[in-house]
Amino acid sequence: MKAPDFVSVHGGHSGEFCQHAQDSLEDIIAAYIQKKFVWVGITEHIPPPDDRFLYADQKAAGLNAETLYYHFGMYMSTCRRLQKKYSDSVKILAGFETETCSGSEAFIKKLIAEFQPDYIVGSVHHVNDIGFDCSPADYEQAVVAAGGNDELFCRYFDLQYEMINALHPAVVGHFDLIRIFDPDYRTRIEKPLIQKRIERNLQCIKDLDLILDFNLRALSKGASEPYISRAILRRALELGIAVVPGDDSHSAENAGRNMEKGIEILQSLGADTRWRMPKVSSSE
Numbered sequence: 001m002k003a004p005d006f007v008s009v010h011g012g013h014s015g016e017f018c019q020h021a022q023d024s025l026e027d028i029i030a031a032y033i034q035k036k037f038v039w040v041g042i043t044e045h046i047p048p049p050d051d052r053f054l055y056a057d058q059k060a061a062g063l064n065a066e067t068l069y070y071h072f073g074m075y076m077s078t079c080r081r082l083q084k085k086y087s088d089s090v091k092i093l094a095g096f097e098t099e100t101c102s103g104s105e106a107f108i109k110k111l112i113a114e115f116q117p118d119y120i121v122g123s124v125h126h127v128n129d130i131g132f133d134c135s136p137a138d139y140e141q142a143v144v145a146a147g148g149n150d151e152l153f154c155r156y157f158d159l160q161y162e163m164i165n166a167l168h169p170a171v172v173g174h175f176d177l178i179r180i181f182d183p184d185y186r187t188r189i190e191k192p193l194i195q196k197r198i199e200r201n202l203q204c205i206k207d208l209d210l211i212l213d214f215n216l217r218a219l220s221k222g223a224s225e226p227y228i229s230r231a232i233l234r235r236a237l238e239l240g241i242a243v244v245p246g247d248d249s250h251s252a253e254n255a256g257r258n259m260e261k262g263i264e265i266l267q268s269l270g271a272d273t274r275w276r277m278p279k280v281s282s283s284e
């Protein structure tokens with residue numbers, strides 16, 4: 001039997017266009033080609049809707065919402081250029097990864113209209129407008145603001161549900177990222193109020209026929225399993241949802257990292273490894 005193709009539904013963050021990544025986008029694409037990827041969705045982060053949502057590293061670099069918007073335009077045009085340049089070696093999709101915070105829905109619709117991405121990855125990195133995934137201290141702040149760990153999970157999945165319904169992203173990014181700094185997540189996701197929300201979101205993803213990102217970056221950041229956690233993954237596969245690897249690479253060196261391991265997990269659970277490619281929505 002032919003080994004499953006190397007693909008990524010969520011990849012290619014580059015130091016050229018993202019403060020917390022390394023290397024040029026072209027170097028990262030070269031790494032994917034070298035690793036024999038068949039197709040890759042390049043999905044850089046969007047700029048913040050306004051200065052309130054600047055990350056610490058962006059502020060430290062003297063960037064603001066306006067300059068980041070300009071960089072993002074450069075990203076989209078560079079990605080389109082490289083998509084054509086390397087079309088004989090790898091199929092590149094030019095997309096982006098969303099934020100979910102106050103003002104983001106209208107802002108993302110504007111970005112889609114202006115830049116016509118091939119598709120988007122719908123992600124949530126904020127709860128109650130607090131970014132929770134950069135550090136344990138940020139996470140703790142989000143827990144306190146939400147009124148507890150369970151409440152934080154509930155709110156996260158509610159925001160994700162609203163985002164999915166508002167944007168219909170072709171790919172839902174790292175579905176359970178909210179577990180990132182919670183050592184008790186395996187028991188927490190079984191709690192009825194949280195479980196109910198996870199089931200609702202999965203049903204919605206199924207009904208809209210969206211793809212789940214099987215996010216391998218978790219492994220290089222020290223987690224014992226990718227997002228999505230095994231219990232949720234089993235349920236997603238039972239529902240017949242397409243689950244596809246996303247390396248969420250942030251440098252040429254980590255492009256494709258842990259792909260074998262990710263494929264092995266998906267195969268062991270009986271996932272279909274004839275990976276579905278995101279539906280391309282632009283006119284190109």
Ligand SMILES: [Zn+2]
Pocket residue numbers: 013018020045250
């Ligand atoms: Zn990133």
Ligand SMILES: [Zn+2]
Pocket residue numbers: 097123125173174
């Ligand atoms: Zn993300």
